[in-house]
Amino acid sequence: MNLAESVQALYAEYGALKGVTIEIYKQLIAVSVKNDAASATVFLQGAQVAEYKRVGEPSLLWLSEQCDYQRGKALRGGIPVCWPWFGDIDKNPDSVKCQVSADNPPAHGFVREQMWRLANVELIDSETTQITLELDVTPSELWPFSAALRLVVTVGSSLSLQFEVHNVGGQPFSFTSALHSYFNVAEVEAVEVLGLEGVEYIDTLEGWSRSCSSDPLRVAAEVDRIYRNVTGPIQINDPGFARQIKVTHSHAPDLVAWNPWVVKSIRLSHFADQDFHKMLCLESAHLLDNLQTLAPDQSYSMGLNCRISVT
Template identity: 30%
Template sequence: MISHLKLKTIRTLNEHISIEVDQNGFEFIILKHKKFDAAFSLHGAHLIHFQAKQAAPLIYLSKTAVYAPKKAIRGGVPICWPWFGSNTESKQKGLASHGFARNSEWTLSSFNSTDLGIDIEFSLETSQSTKAIWPHDFNLTLKASLTDHVELTLITENTGETPFHYSGALHTYLHIADQRQCSVQGLANDYTDSLQSNQAKQSAQPLHIDHPIDSIYAVNDGAIVVKDDAYQRTISVSNEGNDSVVVWNPWVEGAKAFADMPDDGYQTMLCIESAITADPGHLVAPGESHRLKTVIK
């Protein structure tokens, strides 16, 4: 799934983990375990690949994704933070959609591998460059626990003296075999068409996607289940700490409009995102933290 990147090992951290680079020196953390193969980019602490042994890839990555500073990677699990989409302030300042975390260089802060799996953490802290964009003091940690499934936890800690609100998402791109043979169950009945829409709608169950979709669903008890019939599997997505679930697929015209997605890329991807989208976001008091989590099986 990532062989097209043509990576070269520059450092081995242990028997399961290495640091590799592409031809432009873009760094990746490569995980090779008896249960799975996976990869992160230090750019954005971005999970770009996960594939359990003897199974199809679980995470979609665009073959034409661009790997460059200040550019978001198309696919994987981008971290949208500290805002989702564009808010009033970010529009006024001309700031990037979905915040700066996914376009920042993170630090690999810890890792541990056993026969059961790999735990790995990445961190991003306040800096002069973040203060120029967002005026708050913070410590952001992505904890990833990988076994035969993926568990991602984004921890937002307020290290300053004043409270702040944040919104965002673990913007998961699921890899599926064929959109035409796929359905989604377990979504809440209530949703809106987009961040710009205030009109509540009622959804049909199960959800079959045969058109562009960018919908925000209310939080529902239980897992969201994707039936991926062409791969003869189901994918379960469970979320915590979110106030909504975003379902997104750009469909035909949307994919054609992206230079970093093949024209047929929409056929094999579906985003189901653990998200915080309600205005003004989640309040984090000084010295407190909040966890946004997704588990994908």
Template identity: 35%
Template sequence: MPSSKIKSLNREYSIENHLIFKEGLGELVYAEIKNEAASGQIFLHGAQITSFIPHGQEPVLFLSPLSQYEPGKAIRGGIPISWPWFADHPRVSSKPAHGFARTSLWDVRATKRISEAETQIVLGLVGNQSTCEIWDYRFDLELTVTTGKELNAQLTMTNSGNQEFTVTSAFHSYYKVGNVNDVTISGLEGANYIDKVNNFTKKTQEGSIRITSETDRIYLDTTRDCVIDDPVLKRKIRIHKSDSKSTVIWNPWSYKAQQMKDLGDQDYLNFVCVETTNAGEDIISISPGKQHKLEMRVEIEAL
């Protein structure tokens, strides 16, 4: 994107002492947010939040140093958006994993200074020729991100066509941890889950979760907060959510990490994905003219 486009964005949407647009790796444009409570970054590519750092704290999100910053590629880390399907397409394996939202170029719709400690940006994506070739429905996606002491993200999905459609979706959040071997994840005790690593076997969670091997689970019929306890970084990451009845826990572990060219061999130790989703049996039907909103809120607590 040429510098003239960045100048145009800054003329229309920058906020003094809060938000400015810059050119990042691969000439991809991002919004840099700095206010009295926190800093953050959001790329227009994929509407992807790549950084959230409350002042005086460690980064909340993990971002791979080997991420690919180029059109058509997903950025590894931060909070990618899976839409209009989560994981592999349910019927056509050749279609892109996790849909097209995370690799599409989104538009800026609005920015706002809510207070000196809270900044908001709204990004949008509408159906176009390239999305119709993959998924032939008319839609409007709008992501509203509010950065302050807490991070809030709301994805509004609108059916702007004349046919009902079904979607699965996710905030595929990568949370930075001191060492994944030491963390525990609470909030899913007693929930049933699909263990994708073990032939999609359905199991029940007993106690809190510890990551000790490759983990890929869809927790079903759960709306509770999840809390990551991290004794190394001496903090809790609390994830609130709404309009989501499923949660995904993912970590590739050592062998799979070595097969991923955009992830370092040891990087799996430094993150865990706790994903706010509509996944598994949590399938969303949206009638013409109707909406569904997926929302998450992240707050940090000291241990």
């Protein structure tokens, strides 16, 4: 099926639902939903949520204006799904690393670049729409196992994502994952993140050394940290947008905080030199010794919820 035929098939299935549109962005297909509380756009490639916006408010998520919407390339922004490893494969636990034999495997796994299937769109009520995407992972030179992945995105007065992994093969496998949220902020220098005070983190910019701070997280230089075993919700205070974003996680004990700042911004793909002022990644994850191992027929599910309050 070519792009136009795929869109036609999706329209035949979901086009009659109120507020649902299927759109083509260059080489990619996205489903957009709009209800009485919010609107959102999710790309089939990577099951990548690209936008969530409550009526009359700025976007929750940052999305690069330099996205080129090409097959096989994750969009810079929104919420990419990183699986079955996070970041550089070599920084993953041995039991995750030893499963991957390909030379130069992509950063953050391979499912953010694959075409997922739109499995369902459901209008739950006038303020809530649920979008379900699925991907069947089959053995390949990148990863020799079979898994069924599902991402359920609930668009309402808050945004929720539930990511499920089911081992449908005959062998156990291990993985790390992240829902790599790029938050849209008015001016990152003015933002503070509460909920990470006193939580030990690994500073990947300081030789992966361990550190801890009793202050809220503020960004005034490049930040690339893995906060370990975060127990409560976090809160992003954004005075420029006069709002707070409360992010709650389930089965995602680690939190990656990332802002590329000046120098890294220049070499990042699909990222303007000044974009670092407008975004802050706070990524819900299970990494390092929080990896998961699934025996045949076992499942794992992790999730996040983002709720905005306006001051």
